[in-house]
Amino acid sequence: MKIAELFGRGRPVFSCEIFPPKKDSPIDSIYQTLDGLKDIRPDFISVTYGAGGSGAVNQSTQEIACMIEQKYHIPAMAHLTCVGCTKESSLEILETLKAGGVENILALRGDHNPNVGSHTDFLHANDLVSWIREHGDFGISGACYPEGHPESPDIVSDIRYLKQKVDAGATHLVSQLFFDNDDFLRFLERCRLAGIDVPIEAGIMPVLSKASIQRMVSMCGASMPRKLTRILARYGDHPQAMREAGIAYAIDQISDLIAAGVDGIHLYTMNNPQVARQISDSISAIRSV
Ligand code: FAD
Numbered sequence: 260m261k262i263a264e265l266f267g268r269g270r271p272v273f274s275c276e277i278f279p280p281k282k283d284s285p286i287d288s289i290y291q292t293l294d295g296l297k298d299i300r301p302d303f304i305s306v307t308y309g310a311g312g313s314g315a316v317n318q319s320t321q322e323i324a325c326m327i328e329q330k331y332h333i334p335a336m337a338h339l340t341c342v343g344c345t346k347e348s349s350l351e352i353l354e355t356l357k358a359g360g361v362e363n364i365l366a367l368r369g370d371h372n373p374n375v376g377s378h379t380d381f382l383h384a385n386d387l388v389s390w391i392r393e394h395g396d397f398g399i400s401g402a403c404y405p406e407g408h409p410e411s412p413d414i415v416s417d418i419r420y421l422k423q424k425v426d427a428g429a430t431h432l433v434s435q436l437f438f439d440n441d442d443f444l445r446f447l448e449r450c451r452l453a454g455i456d457v458p459i460e461a462g463i464m465p466v467l468s469k470a471s472i473q474r475m476v477s478m479c480g481a482s483m484p485r486k487l488t489r490i491l492a493r494y495g496d497h498p499q500a501m502r503e504a505g506i507a508y509a510i511d512q513i514s515d516l517i518a519a520g521v522d523g524i525h526l527y528t529m530n531n532p533q534v535a536r537q538i539s540d541s542i543s544a545i546r547s548v
Contacts, residue, residue: 260334261398262363263430265302265523266458272523273539273546274336274433274460275299277530278307279319286319289326295532297331299539305336305365305433305525308343321352325359335361336400339391340369341381346390349380353395363398364391365433385420385427392428401429403459405437405446409480414446418453425455432457433525436464436475438508439484440515447521458522465509465526465534467502469495506534510541517545 265272275296280288296304304327308320320337327335337356344352356364366387371377381387388399401424404417411417421432432455437443443461450459466472469491476483483491490508494500513524528535539546 260362261430262303262334262336262400263398263458265334266431270547271517271521272302272458272460274303274305274523274525275301275528275535276305276307276525277323277528279309279323286322289323289530292528292530292532293327293331296528296535297333299532299536301333301526302523303334303336303363304331305338308338308340308367308369321355321359321361324356324361328360334363336363336365336398337361338365338367339387340367341384341387342369342371342377344380345378346380348378349387349390350394353391353397356397357395362396363400365400365402366391366429367402383420385424388424388427388429398431399429400431400433401425402435403432403446403450404435405443406435406480406482408435414449418449418455421450422453422455425457430457432459434460434462435479435481436462436527437481438466438487438512439482440512440519442482443516443521444519460523460525461516461521462525462527463509463512463516464529465538466505467529467531467534468498468505469501471529472505506537510538513538513542514545517542517548 277292280286306320306324324335324337327333339352366384368384384401388401391397391399403421407414407417447459464475472491490504494504526535
């Protein structure tokens with residue numbers, strides 16, 4: 260099933276994101292994550308594509324996406340990056356995904372990793388979107404940034420490029436994580452004004468520790484609302500309390516976003532099905548309203 264078809268059914272879409280096991284872990288370790296996630300009935304599960312493009316990890320993206328379709332019977336979305344593939348290798352990947360029953364791809368530029376080197380056949384995500392559209396019958400999604408992409412000079416040009424990505428064939432967007440719902444809702448309004456009319460899912464990352472929030476903020480530049488700064492100051496050095504407060508914060512964000520009528524919630528699970536389950540259980544009625 261194409262992901263765009265999941266929207267407009269009178270309830271928000273709820274999806275989860277996982278990453279392939281690290282190089283030194285067996286691919287089977289992902290079963291534990293997926294066994295936990297299947298019980299919360301996500302509408303689809305997306306699988307990241309190793310940053311900078313290390314071959315083994317990238318291959319496991321495809322294997323896992325195919326397994327999600329075949330073993331768990333859940334729609335899967337495989338991530339693919341410009342920096343991590345060539346025109347030639349992308350065609351092999353599309354073939355593998357198609358043979359494995361995967362119908363959806365999140366087309367990304369990726370980040371340049373000086374230790375690995377980047378491919379340059381595709382410079383921006385919209386180039387990859389056009390290419391995939393020409394070379395297969397896939398549902399194509401793209402990334403978007405409620406606070407602007409860190410390399411963008413301003414939000415206006417970022418949204419202009421986002422519109423190009425949609426015009427190139429992206430039929431669904433997933434947002435970068437954010438902690439202030441007003442940032443997302445403002446962004447949504449700007450997208451609609453710019454004529455971007457595809458479903459836009461809100462990316463939610465539960466913050467479970469002081470270290471993880473600091474890492475996230477430095478990686479993606481998400482701003483920290485005062486409410487979250489207070490939580491960090493009070494509970495940051497108390498792991499269990501921080502975890503509880505972080506999960507409560509994510510639940511609060513989700514229920515507010517759904518009340519505001521967003522198209523869907525994309526949960527960055529960090530391969531932690533217990534946390535995903537706790538969040539999903541707390542919003543089970545909210546999800547179906
Ligand atoms: P683009 O859409 O190409 O945008 C990148 C920058 O270029 C922006 O500043 C944009 O304004 C500008 N731009 C866009 N198009 C043009 C154009 N035609 N001409 C000039 N400028 C342009 N990374 C991974 O390596 N693996 C993953 O699995 C992964 N999953 C992700 C999932 C989500 C939901 C998100 C939000 C990000 C993910 N990333 C992943 C990170 C992503 O690759 C980086 O954020 C990257 O820096 C930008 O990717 P993009 O697809 O948004 O790029």
